Amino acid sequence: MFDFSIISSWLHGLLTGFMPEWAAILTESILVALVIITLYAIFAIVLIYMERKVCAFFQCRLGPMRVGPFGTLQVFSDVFKMLTKEIINLRGTDLFLHNLAPFLVVMASMITFACLPWNVGAQIIDFNVGIFFFLAVSSIGVVGILLAGWSSNNKYSLIGAMRSGAQIISYELSIGMTMLTMICLTGTMSFSEICQQQYAEGWNIFRGHLPAVIAFILYLIAGNAECNRGPFDLPESESELTAGYHTEYSGMHFGYYYLAEYMNLFICAGMATTVFLGGWAPLHIAGLEGFNGIMDYIPGAVWFIGKTLFVVFLLMWLRWTFPRLRIDQILSLEWKYLVPISMANLILMAIIVSNGLHF
């Protein structure tokens, strides 16, 4: 398989040739940050277009069709519209916190975005404690949402922020539990090692069979709730709260929330891909050497993005199929069903791993 670290080490060698080590690292960091921000914007646009089309097809409509062929330029025109809008400062609110909140949300989402393994050797943040770091950083976004709700000085926003906070904190438990289940199988938390292992031994969802499938389903449910998307979109349920915690935001500040929402969907799907579906590892079937060889010729990034978009499609399917839950139903689903199931699942996985019953 194509190893991306050839390019990165070549670039490092080139830069250290004419500047000191720290300046080379600084330059590389800036380059990587630019790449992250560009990818972030590109995938947000792809996902917004995809969401509209998928939503339309589920409702027997065509979706955007007017601007560009099949409406492909619709999202770009929406972005330009949002960029030209005025950012309105509210009177009688805490402006500092009001303007800070969207940046906290976007920052948390960007750091988690940087954790995704794109290809062999193309990880950006790759620690020994990768998954734990991912969970830790993703929890900063809640502060941004709570501050947004409070600093809007609007009761609908406040209710939306409260609902969002309660929901995200609750569902983080099951996400942590399902991740623990999979760490139990892989024995490592580093994203690169998890992918390498799945390349060598098969995808985790096949290796861990029953508990891994249960964990995958639990992760999809909890991940959908983490992203504040339907059927868990209570924080911004438009029929009750106008738009929830971002009602009072305009222009690009609203755009940041919109961006973060879609990118959280992508990150959630990317994490499901990394942990359950092999990350950049191609599909291998034991015994079919020729087939495996052909699959190895497809680059890892194509595998990763393809699998991630597939999981995104699953999540969109969920969103546009189920009606919205009530807040008490959301909390009882988490605390009475998902948490006990994921705990039992963790024990099942521990039994399977300690007896060597996995593949």
Next chain:
Amino acid sequence: MDSQNIMFVILAVIIVLSSIATVLTKSIIRAATYLLFVLLGTAGLYFLMGYTFLGAVQTMVYAGGIIVLYVFAILLTDGAKDQAAHKKMKDASWGVVIGLVGFLTFVFVLFKQELFKGIAALGAPTEPTGAANNSIDQIGHFMLSTGEEGYLLPFEAVSILLLACIVAGLLIARKR
């Protein structure tokens, strides 16, 4: 002055300024936000030293847990509208005395341990070592072993403490 030192200075300035802002601000929710920056800066220091596990724990427990809890409590209790009342010097005098005693103790310990000599001997901070990067396995083994360097008993004692807290919380919040 290498890149480690530059990053340390940036983080230190963020931590110091945010700490001062936390104490000086009038609005309680702003204080919580500045405290978030202090805690994130501390996590940044851990990452700089190569202790990724400690940094991630700092981010998760303090930034993601404690601060969210603070903000939640402030929003729920209507404390957000509370502005710090103008205290008289008489109320503040005890605080000043306790602060001075704490500061003097700190300075005394600093000089007693000859910490400055030790720092001078150490030289500039070095790159993270391999041992620091491998530490999560070691932490896991230390937490659950009973041997010479095992921490199983304190670990279990802390978990019993947390369990007691949960039970007490349920007892207070239950319907009568």
